[in-house]
Amino acid sequence: MRRLRRLVMAAGILLPLPAAAAPYAPQDEVERGLWMQVNEAERKLQTSDFVIRDPALNAYVRDVLCREVGEDQCGEARIYVMRTPYFNASMAPNGMMQVWSGLLLRMENEAQLAAVLGHEFAHYKERHTLRLFHNIRDKTNAAAWLGFVPFGFVAQLGIGMSMFSFSREMERDADAKSIDYLVKGGYDPAAATRVWSRLRDEMDATAVERKTKSRKDKNGGLLATHPPSAERVDTLKALAAAHPQAARDLGRERYRAALAPFWGKFFDDQAKLNDFGASEYLLKQLAEGGWTAELLFARGELYRRRAQAGDFQAAAGFYRDAAAAGGAMPEIWRGLGLSLIKGGDAEAGRKEIHEYLRRAPDAEDRAMMVMLAGEPT
Numbered sequence: 001m002r003r004l005r006r007l008v009m010a011a012g013i014l015l016p017l018p019a020a021a022a023p024y025a026p027q028d029e030v031e032r033g034l035w036m037q038v039n040e041a042e043r044k045l046q047t048s049d050f051v052i053r054d055p056a057l058n059a060y061v062r063d064v065l066c067r068e069v070g071e072d073q074c075g076e077a078r079i080y081v082m083r084t085p086y087f088n089a090s091m092a093p094n095g096m097m098q099v100w101s102g103l104l105l106r107m108e109n110e111a112q113l114a115a116v117l118g119h120e121f122a123h124y125k126e127r128h129t130l131r132l133f134h135n136i137r138d139k140t141n142a143a144a145w146l147g148f149v150p151f152g153f154v155a156q157l158g159i160g161m162s163m164f165s166f167s168r169e170m171e172r173d174a175d176a177k178s179i180d181y182l183v184k185g186g187y188d189p190a191a192a193t194r195v196w197s198r199l200r201d202e203m204d205a206t207a208v209e210r211k212t213k214s215r216k217d218k219n220g221g222l223l224a225t226h227p228p229s230a231e232r233v234d235t236l237k238a239l240a241a242a243h244p245q246a247a248r249d250l251g252r253e254r255y256r257a258a259l260a261p262f263w264g265k266f267f268d269d270q271a272k273l274n275d276f277g278a279s280e281y282l283l284k285q286l287a288e289g290g291w292t293a294e295l296l297f298a299r300g301e302l303y304r305r306r307a308q309a310g311d312f313q314a315a316a317g318f319y320r321d322a323a324a325a326g327g328a329m330p331e332i333w334r335g336l337g338l339s340l341i342k343g344g345d346a347e348a349g350r351k352e353i354h355e356y357l358r359r360a361p362d363a364e365d366r367a368m369m370v371m372l373a374g375e376p377t
Helices: 002-010 029-045 055-069 101-106 110-125 128-139 142-148 151-157 168-185 191-210 230-241 252-271 276-286 293-306 311-324 331-342 346-359 366-373
Strands: 078-082 089-091 096-100
Touching: 029 096, 029 128, 055 078, 055 110, 055 168, 055 252, 078 101, 089 110, 096 101, 096 110, 101 110, 101 191, 101 252, 110 128, 110 168, 110 191, 110 252, 128 168, 168 191, 168 230, 191 230, 191 276, 252 276, 252 293, 276 293, 293 311, 293 331, 311 331, 331 346, 331 366, 346 366
Parallel strands: 078 096
Antiparallel strands: 089 096
16 A cells, blocks of 8 residues: 555655644635645655554554544644654644654653643644744745745655744743643643753753753754743743642553553664763653663663773673563563673673574574574574
């Protein structure tokens, strides 16, 4: 089916977009031009290899949005969960919403996810994108600006970052309405503050590791849809405090259960960004309730890949801790063996590689591991 869709797209045939409520229709020729651009981007997005098509995960994200904005409104959104390891979510004026795996990795609970989804939905409902569009149109040549907006190009890459940097007024408006959505859905309104304060701390962790100045108080450029700032954290805290009688549901266990099949892959994507400070920070935050076998394994992988002085020894310790915590993933012994070999204990490392091969006889990297361990084929 996906191959057929690609062939149809290549032939220049426009596919129909999924049915959704349409509370707003373009009002003039310029707005219709914008809609054409965004609709075309969505059609290309539908065939992207970056889209995570798992029915359970997609249903879960949609259910969170519907719980807070209501069934009557959530049908306006067409949600695409993207495997892209950065913190981002966006919603286009035609109802196309993207949620990136890097954002899902960073959320501690369902309420935090609801805070971000509500923020983006508020931008959409208040037509902030259109207001910004008209503002730019008034100052520039609209036709030239439409030609500049690379929605199709971005979506084709599968990393459709929002192309709009909203004003302070719009951001405050979306933040306020996201708190209202949280309260309506029965979520803890303080969850929104936690999202942005943690993002600031993550930027600090990156800066410490790289020995640079933190970018947490930087206002971004065209692509900075979500500028993390101290002012924003303070505002969200005050907005949440205005609802002392609100429910305090966080949905931590529900969130963990929904993300469990994907968490390992999402963190692996994060680790490959070569941002050790941020990755280590994320692991420590996720381990606030205790280090699980999965978290210990991920930490071992992180240190093994960094490969600085002492990292192989540290990684070996984390892998052993993961096994002691009940971890049964064969990759634990693979990582342990590689760490021991790289750390100078080749004999012990080969034994662990043998154990890995025993636990995963059909491993994709079996041939390479057999060569490394000296096991006869």
